[in-house]
Amino acid sequence: xxxxxxxxxxxxxxxxxxxxxxxxxxxxxxxxxxxxxxxxxxxxxxxxxxxxxxxxxxxxxxxxxxxxxxxxxxxxxxxxxxxxxxxxxx
Numbered sequence: 001x002x003x004x005x006x007x008x009x010x011x012x013x014x015x016x017x018x019x020x021x022x023x024x025x026x027x028x029x030x031x032x033x034x035x036x037x038x039x040x041x042x043x044x045x046x047x048x049x050x051x052x053x054x055x056x057x058x059x060x061x062x063x064x065x066x067x068x069x070x071x072x073x074x075x076x077x078x079x080x081x082x083x084x085x086x087x088x089x090x
Contacts, residue, residue: 016083020045052077 021042028038040086053074062069075085 013083016081020081031083049077049081 007017024038028035033041042050056070056073056077059070059073062073064070075088078085
């Protein structure tokens with residue numbers, strides 16, 4: 001992957017995480033959510049993503065020579081959270 005593509009993807013991921021964090025922060029600021037709940041939510045969402053990816057990487061049933069099944073499953077993790085990965089837009 002080219003340097004510019006990596007930078008673009010990193011920027012998109014950062015924007016996605018920031019957007020979700022800002023939404024949660026807004027709830028906290030208007031008093032709907034405590035600070036601890038806010039931190040748990042942000043950390044929890046990031047941990048869920050990482051744990052899902054780890055499960056996919058360790059899943060022996062997704063084993064194929066090109067790792068297509070694993071890649072597709074990881075893309076799904078992001079897409080179900082509305083983080084679009086254009087490489088798999090078909």
